[in-house]
Amino acid sequence: MDEQRVLAALAEPTRFEIVRHLAASPRTIGELVERTGAQQPQVTRHVQALEAAGVVSVHQLGRRRVVALDRRRLRGLADWLGAVAVGSPSDDALVQYERAIAAEEAGIAAGVTDRTVEVGVDVAAAPADVWRAWTDPDVVRRWWAPEHFEVAEAIVEPWVGGRVAIVLREGDGTLHRAAGEVLAVDPVRRLELELSPLDADGVPLFRLVQVVALAEDAGGTRVDLTIRLSGVGPEGAAVAGGVRLGWEETLTSLARLLDVSAS
Numbered sequence: 001m002d003e004q005r006v007l008a009a010l011a012e013p014t015r016f017e018i019v020r021h022l023a024a025s026p027r028t029i030g031e032l033v034e035r036t037g038a039q040q041p042q043v044t045r046h047v048q049a050l051e052a053a054g055v056v057s058v059h060q061l062g063r064r065r066v067v068a069l070d071r072r073r074l075r076g077l078a079d080w081l082g083a084v085a086v087g088s089p090s091d092d093a094l095v096q097y098e099r100a101i102a103a104e105e106a107g108i109a110a111g112v113t114d115r116t117v118e119v120g121v122d123v124a125a126a127p128a129d130v131w132r133a134w135t136d137p138d139v140v141r142r143w144w145a146p147e148h149f150e151v152a153e154a155i156v157e158p159w160v161g162g163r164v165a166i167v168l169r170e171g172d173g174t175l176h177r178a179a180g181e182v183l184a185v186d187p188v189r190r191l192e193l194e195l196s197p198l199d200a201d202g203v204p205l206f207r208l209v210q211v212v213a214l215a216e217d218a219g220g221t222r223v224d225l226t227i228r229l230s231g232v233g234p235e236g237a238a239v240a241g242g243v244r245l246g247w248e249e250t251l252t253s254l255a256r257l258l259d260v261s262a263s
Helices: 003-011 013-022 029-036 040-052 071-085 089-109 127-135 234-241 243-262
Strands: 056-061 064-069 115-123 149-156 163-170 175-186 190-194 207-217 220-230
Touching: 003 013, 003 040, 003 071, 013 029, 013 040, 013 056, 013 064, 029 040, 029 064, 040 056, 089 234, 089 243, 115 243, 127 190, 127 207, 127 220, 127 243, 149 175, 175 207, 220 243, 234 243
Parallel strands: none
Antiparallel strands: 056 064, 115 220, 149 163, 163 175, 175 190, 190 207, 207 220
């Protein structure tokens, strides 16, 4: 079925009314003329358009033409619409992100510019593997992005004072940059780094510090991430509002990558 053609046919008001009348039972062209108030030539053309789209069938019964809905095809359209109507996790994430931005803006208006976000995940991999995933740029490129983003560039120099830079690319090609440096290193246990989001001119929107703590747990690794934001202003509200949700999705991506690698 060509769903687009069917929907286009139904979009015309008189055709939609014809279908509404046919929903109860088949009807002759004359009945449709009477019920729609349209002229017979117009009704005939509309019925022909609906027939061409597969919405109705026309039965020649002697001198009478009776029009009926093609219920089988319409059930196919209903199934297609039903599949389209099934929710996606991305739908919920979009609503959550919008609310988070509004809350961030309200907080900024009230003078709250600093806050801390804590998220975590359990992964089925050894701490050494998780450490590598966080400090090896080649591995970082495979997971360090929330849904609908990808890592375009990654620099991680895992020593104190080393550079850190991440560039995320959206589906439409928009780039989002963050940069900073490594502040503290306790190999395979703890990593602290500044990775502040940048505006279009390369100026930090606010300061963002991440503390990654790894602990062996039941044959895998517990990853706890503490994110400290400071100096958030109105221009940084959209980015700050997405920190929790974005990192929840990103840590899920990390767990998925390492779970597959460990299996």
